[in-house]
Amino acid sequence: MSGTGGGSLGDFGNLLKQAQEMTRQLDRAKEELRTQLVSGTSPNGQVRFDATGEGLVVRVAIKPEATHDLARLEESVLAAARDALLKAHALREERLSKVTGGLNLPGLF
Numbered sequence: 001m002s003g004t005g006g007g008s009l010g011d012f013g014n015l016l017k018q019a020q021e022m023t024r025q026l027d028r029a030k031e032e033l034r035t036q037l038v039s040g041t042s043p044n045g046q047v048r049f050d051a052t053g054e055g056l057v058v059r060v061a062i063k064p065e066a067t068h069d070l071a072r073l074e075e076s077v078l079a080a081a082r083d084a085l086l087k088a089h090a091l092r093e094e095r096l097s098k099v100t101g102g103l104n105l106p107g108l109f
Contacts, residue, residue: 040084
């Protein structure tokens with residue numbers, strides 16, 4: 001029975017080492033995403049959202065002149081929020097792709 005059946009303990013050890021290294025890389029990527037900020041702005045530049053790479057909004061800045069027109073302010077807030085969250089999503093995808101070599105592994109982030 002020994003020597004047959006495909007694979008050896010050495011192959012399993014290498015696979016385990018690769019999995020452990022990927023886990024370390026994922027942990028580093030998650031930490032980077034927690035601390036790296038992206039900014040999203042409205043098209044008119046009057047509203048800015050800052051978010052972490054995880055997609056957590058941490059700051060909102062609104063220029064005083066934006067408050068004169070409530071409807072336009074609401075549109076600007078929405079546009080800036082979407083922009084920031086899209087950038088955060090793109091950053092997560094980029095980091096994930098670097099760690100997994102482009103493989104789509106759901107649930108990692």
